[in-house]
Amino acid sequence: MKDDIYPKKTITMRHKNFQQKFFYIFLLIITLIVIAFVLGIIMYLIIKGAGAITWEFLSQKPSAGMREGGIFPAILGTIYLIIGTIIISLPIGVFSAIYLNEYAKQNKLTNIVKMSIVNMAGVPSVVYGLFGLGFFVLFLKFGRSIIAGSLTLALLILPVIITATEEALRAVPNAYRHASLALGATKWQTIVKVTLPQAIPGIITGTVLGVGRAAGETAPILFTAAAFFQPNLPNSIFDQVMALPYHLFVLVAQVSDAPDDKKWGTALVLLIIVLFFSVIGTGLRTRARLKRQSGHDV
Amino acid sequence: MANQKSLFRKIKNFLIARFIFFNGILSIIILGLILAFLLYNSLRFLSTYPILDFLTGTKWSPTMEPPSFGIVPLLYGSAIIAFGAIIIAVPLGLGAAIYIGELAPRSIREILKPIIEILATIPSVVIGFIGIMVLAPFIRDLFKLSTGLTALAGSIMLAFMALPTIISISEDAINAVPNKFRSASLALGATKWECTYKTVVPVAKSGMFASVMLGLGRIVGETMTVLMITGNSPRIAFSWLQPARTITATIASEMGQTARGGMHYSALFAIGLVLFVITFLINFIAEGFTRRIKDM
Numbered sequence: 119m120k121d122d123i124y125p126k127k128t129i130t131m132r133h134k135n136f137q138q139k140f141f142y143i144f145l146l147i148i149t150l151i152v153i154a155f156v157l158g159i160i161m162y163l164i165i166k167g168a169g170a171i172t173w174e175f176l177s178q179k180p181s182a183g184m185r186e187g188g189i190f191p192a193i194l195g196t197i198y199l200i201i202g203t204i205i206i207s208l209p210i211g212v213f214s215a216i217y218l219n220e221y222a223k224q225n226k227l228t229n230i231v232k233m234s235i236v237n238m239a240g241v242p243s244v245v246y247g248l249f250g251l252g253f254f255v256l257f258l259k260f261g262r263s264i265i266a267g268s269l270t271l272a273l274l275i276l277p278v279i280i281t282a283t284e285e286a287l288r289a290v291p292n293a294y295r296h297a298s299l300a301l302g303a304t305k306w307q308t309i310v311k312v313t314l315p316q317a318i319p320g321i322i323t324g325t326v327l328g329v330g331r332a333a334g335e336t337a338p339i340l341f342t343a344a345a346f347f348q349p350n351l352p353n354s355i356f357d358q359v360m361a362l363p364y365h366l367f368v369l370v371a372q373v374s375d376a377p378d379d380k381k382w383g384t385a386l387v388l389l390i391i392v393l394f395f396s397v398i399g400t401g402l403r404t405r406a407r408l409k410r411q412s413g414h415d416v
Numbered sequence: 417m418a419n420q421k422s423l424f425r426k427i428k429n430f431l432i433a434r435f436i437f438f439n440g441i442l443s444i445i446i447l448g449l450i451l452a453f454l455l456y457n458s459l460r461f462l463s464t465y466p467i468l469d470f471l472t473g474t475k476w477s478p479t480m481e482p483p484s485f486g487i488v489p490l491l492y493g494s495a496i497i498a499f500g501a502i503i504i505a506v507p508l509g510l511g512a513a514i515y516i517g518e519l520a521p522r523s524i525r526e527i528l529k530p531i532i533e534i535l536a537t538i539p540s541v542v543i544g545f546i547g548i549m550v551l552a553p554f555i556r557d558l559f560k561l562s563t564g565l566t567a568l569a570g571s572i573m574l575a576f577m578a579l580p581t582i583i584s585i586s587e588d589a590i591n592a593v594p595n596k597f598r599s600a601s602l603a604l605g606a607t608k609w610e611c612t613y614k615t616v617v618p619v620a621k622s623g624m625f626a627s628v629m630l631g632l633g634r635i636v637g638e639t640m641t642v643l644m645i646t647g648n649s650p651r652i653a654f655s656w657l658q659p660a661r662t663i664t665a666t667i668a669s670e671m672g673q674t675a676r677g678g679m680h681y682s683a684l685f686a687i688g689l690v691l692f693v694i695t696f697l698i699n700f701i702a703e704g705f706t707r708r709i710k711d712m
Contacts, residue, residue, distance in 0.1 A: 241447075241637070245454070252685070336539070340672070366545060
């Protein structure tokens with residue numbers, strides 16, 4: 119019926135509806151390609167790698183030129199590097215964020231600091247590796263070691279921790295600070311006893327996400343910490359360590375006939391460690407954001 | 417007594433403020449140190465090897481006698497792999513960002529976003545491994561090549577690695593578009609899709625551009641994936657179906673075998689310096705565009 123009255127318009131409307139449907143489906147397909155890639159990689163690693171993961175694989179040293187045995191020293195080395203990275207980057211990152219959010223005035227220097235942090239996040243990981251080699255390994259004479267590797271990784275994740283902490287500090291309402299200062303607390307007391315405790319969930323989130331990234335990185339530890347093979351476990355921070363990402367690289371690229379199940383197993387263990395951190399980090403962040411949003415609504 | 421206490425307090429606060437200030441400006445110091453050490457370590461190479469031969473030389477053969485350190489094949493390798501990756505990543509990234517940021521229902525968005533964040537955390541060495549085991553054989557069989565370890569394999573994998581950056585920053589840009597723009601567009605009779613591509617996308621354009629630049633920075637700086645799956649041949653090949661080698665892969669693969677302080681060692685720092693400058697410029701441009709979103 120309507121067709122008789124508004125014939126032209128209906129055709130354009132139909133055309134528009136078709137156009138809209140077409141593009142919606144097109145963009146949906148694009149999104150699904152991306153999602154399929156991510157889920158595909160994870161599923162494939164689980165399917166291929168699950169069979170290789172046994173107690174022996176997780177608890178033994180590699181033997182027979184990496185062709186037999188397990189990956190225990192590599193897991194342990196990655197844990198050492200993670201701990202070292204947290205110890206170094208957490209305080210620096212938190213203090214740096216405190217400076218930016220609580221002390222810094224709106225001036226040129228602050229802008230330069232902010233730009234430096236953005237740029238640090240953009241420096242390629244292999245350049246951090248070069249810097250770690252030049253500065254920590256050779257100039258400071260730490261040698262290839264846990265400490266040199268941790269320092270290099272700490273620099274790499276510093277921007278992540280600073281940004282997350284700053285965001286968390288910014289979310290603390292100013293009324294809290296004013297109340298504390300009005301009671302006679304100094305600025306520092308206010309930060310330590312009032313502001314910082316409020317920001318702890320955000321700081322933990324940033325640290326966890328940063329550490330997840332550090333655990334999976336290879337290029338920064340390539341020349342600063344990672345050992346091809348280490349028969350004994352490290353007993354000082356000045357020892358080299360095996361590390362999971364580098365071990366996977368070694369199995370894939372440098373050991374000529376390493377069995378495939380060792381490679382898949384190593385890749386899966388590495389993925390699980392990294393995902394563990396990122397799932398916790400993302401979960402905490404989502405929770406904090408929802409909480410903040412509901413707080414604003416009230 | 418009271419005086420002494422307040423003096424002590426003053427000194428303490430002063431020291432704390434200094435300490436915090438030092439931590440605050442540490443990022444400037446670190447960036448400066450990185451630049452200084454790249455320069456310092458590449459000095460030996462840059463002062464003895466003719467700089468023009470370095471920047472225009474088309475042969476990278478550091479272990480030959482006499483060695484040749486032309487950066488062109490490495491720049492070329494980085495460039496074609498990055499170019500291919502960007503061609504793949506831009507439609508996928510912007511398309512997914514528009515879908516997730518503007519069109520998807522809220523419940524679906526909350527499922528999709530974490531999945532894409534997970535992609536950002538998959539280690540590059542794992543992506544490289546999957547590339548070797550799955551993608552390279554596929555490319556080899558599809559194009560009937562002798563090896564699938566090609567620039568194309570690198571481009572595809574790097575494109576996906578750049579996606580989390582491109583999608584999340586583009587999505588932020590889309591979310592930053594004020595709702596009154598949408599209301600105005602819809603009130604004028606636009607369909608939802610017309611509102612999206614004639615109003616929202618043009619307004620979010622500079623943020624989307626910034627996201628692509630940041631993604632490019634990530635692509636150019638990526639090391640392990642390209643080291644593992646691009647075949648690592650420092651020759652200029654005019655096809656994506658041949659092996660190539662990037663600056664990053666060259667540093668990672670050759671640094672282990674060089675003598676500390678030698679010419680080759682110093683040359684690797686010099687190409688690291690070039691890489692640092694390139695990524696710095698890319699990020700600088702991206703930063704300029706992100707600032708425009710914030711001003712909106």
